[in-house]
Amino acid sequence: MFRMGKNDHATIQAILCGDKEAYGTLVASHSGSLFRAAFRITGNEADAEDVVQEAFLRGYRKLEGFESRSNFGTWIYRIAVRCALDRLASRNGRQERRVAEANDPEQDEVQLADETAGPDRLLLSGEIGALQEAAMQSLTPTERTAFVLRHMEDRSSEEIAAALGIHPNAAKQAVFRAVHKMRLRLAALRVRA
Amino acid sequence: MNHFSEDELIAHFYGEDAKSAVTRQHLDGCAQCASAFAEIESDLSALKPVEAPARDEAYGGAVWTRIAHSLPVYEAPRRSWIHGRLIPILSYAAVCALLVAGAFVAGRQWEHARQPRATAEDKAPVQEHVVLVVLDDHLDRSERLLVQLKHADGDSEEISPMRDEARSLLAANRICRQNASEQDDPALATALDHLDHVLAELASQPGGLNAATITRLQNEMKTDGLLFEVRVLRSRIAKHPGAGNHRSMGGTA
Numbered sequence: 377m378f379r380m381g382k383n384d385h386a387t388i389q390a391i392l393c394g395d396k397e398a399y400g401t402l403v404a405s406h407s408g409s410l411f412r413a414a415f416r417i418t419g420n421e422a423d424a425e426d427v428v429q430e431a432f433l434r435g436y437r438k439l440e441g442f443e444s445r446s447n448f449g450t451w452i453y454r455i456a457v458r459c460a461l462d463r464l465a466s467r468n469g470r471q472e473r474r475v476a477e478a479n480d481p482e483q484d485e486v487q488l489a490d491e492t493a494g495p496d497r498l499l500l501s502g503e504i505g506a507l508q509e510a511a512m513q514s515l516t517p518t519e520r521t522a523f524v525l526r527h528m529e530d531r532s533s534e535e536i537a538a539a540l541g542i543h544p545n546a547a548k549q550a551v552f553r554a555v556h557k558m559r560l561r562l563a564a565l566r567v568r569a
Numbered sequence: 570m571n572h573f574s575e576d577e578l579i580a581h582f583y584g585e586d587a588k589s590a591v592t593r594q595h596l597d598g599c600a601q602c603a604s605a606f607a608e609i610e611s612d613l614s615a616l617k618p619v620e621a622p623a624r625d626e627a628y629g630g631a632v633w634t635r636i637a638h639s640l641p642v643y644e645a646p647r648r649s650w651i652h653g654r655l656i657p658i659l660s661y662a663a664v665c666a667l668l669v670a671g672a673f674v675a676g677r678q679w680e681h682a683r684q685p686r687a688t689a690e691d692k693a694p695v696q697e698h699v700v701l702v703v704l705d706d707h708l709d710r711s712e713r714l715l716v717q718l719k720h721a722d723g724d725s726e727e728i729s730p731m732r733d734e735a736r737s738l739l740a741a742n743r744i745c746r747q748n749a750s751e752q753d754d755p756a757l758a759t760a761l762d763h764l765d766h767v768l769a770e771l772a773s774q775p776g777g778l779n780a781a782t783i784t785r786l787q788n789e790m791k792t793d794g795l796l797f798e799v800r801v802l803r804s805r806i807a808k809h810p811g812a813g814n815h816r817s818m819g820g821t822a
Binding site: 391392393394396397399400403404405406407408411412415416419421424428429432433436439440505508509524526527528532533548551552555556558559562563 | 585624645
């Protein structure tokens with residue numbers, strides 16, 4: 377979890393009073409963690425860079441609505457997750473990939489990005505990370521984001537729900553569906569191995 | 570036995586099942602669920618967190634440099650008339666009112682603290698002064714009556730007012746005598762006691778005053794001596810420090 381010092385609140389007050397440069401200290405403090413989360417969600421370095429910038433831009437515009445009792449790190453992290461989710465949805469739309477929320481293994485086979493490496497070749501090359509990424513591409517943006525936050529960022533269902541703007545139960549179901557799809561991919565790999 | 574679903578086992582893996590201890594106990598006794606959980610654990614453990622490309626400490630500064638130019642400057646919140654003028658004015662007025670109220674209360678307290686002491690200091694002299702004035706007035710009137718009695722020759726025009734004056738002085742004389750007794754002044758008490766007898770005789774002659782009665786009183790009551798005593802008392806009162814500027818209008822013998 378992010379920890380917000382007293383300085384962050386003072387910095388925000390200074391920004392709202394006209395000290396724009398003070399925002400640079402917040403950007404410098406939180407860019408690293410935002411980039412890591414953005415990269416895990418988008419799976420793309422350039423997209424992650426854009427997400428970080430977009431998050432800080434959105435955050436600056438919404439800074440007047442920031443509640444002093446909140447944690448700026450958590451607040452900007454949620455904004456970054458939303459930006460990454462938007463980026464995923466936009467990218468998937470451009471690639472004209474059909475995104476389905478249904479939990480159908482056969483449909484998952486269709487959804488998989490076939491132009492990327494298949495399980496056999498990935499197994500042979502031993503690129504487990506690439507296989508994992510290929511499996512994650514079978515997920516919808518919401519499932520992928522929920523899975524990344526749960527499995528890699530160690531966020532609770534409540535935190536995921538807050539970041540995605542959905543109910544905690546919906547966040548849990550998104551994680552379950554993502555794990556189910558991921559396991560199907562890994563099961564196929566295991567059989568072929 | 571009810572077995573756990575995949576979702577429940579996934580939730581258990583992430584530590585988000587409501588009854589983790591119950592689930593663990595069930596897994597210890599259920600080979601089927603334990604096997605299913607072992608598979609889930611193996612699969613999810615194999616999914617390592619994606620390692621993001623490293624970013625050095627200058628990364629945050631670089632991000633800021635890229636976005637800084639597109640950010641507007643927030644205007645410092647303008648102070649409204651209420652905040653800018655009215656509140657300071659009201660604050661100033663409140664402070665002034667507080668000071669005035671404080672000064673008033675302090676003055677009352679100071680006055681209240683002083684008042685009992687002043688009263689205690691002044692009460693006795695004032696009371697003494699009043700007593701002396703009343704007594705001097707009484708002796709003055711008594712002296713004039715005794716002078717009239719001394720020179721009376723039986724004229725009814727002189728006698729009748731004397732009896733009335735004696736009756737009037739009688740009540741005042743008893744009060745003065747009682748006060749002299751309380752003040753432990755035997756000379757005054759004796760003189761007033763003597764005066765009381767004379768006044769009583771003058772006021773209550775059953776047949777009225779006449780030349781014979783007056784002569785008898787002058788002789789029996791020794792009014793000349795009493796007149797002398799009254800004059801001595803009056804001179805004593807005049808010398809008393811509590812008598813102030815009071816001057817009697819004493820008669821002459």
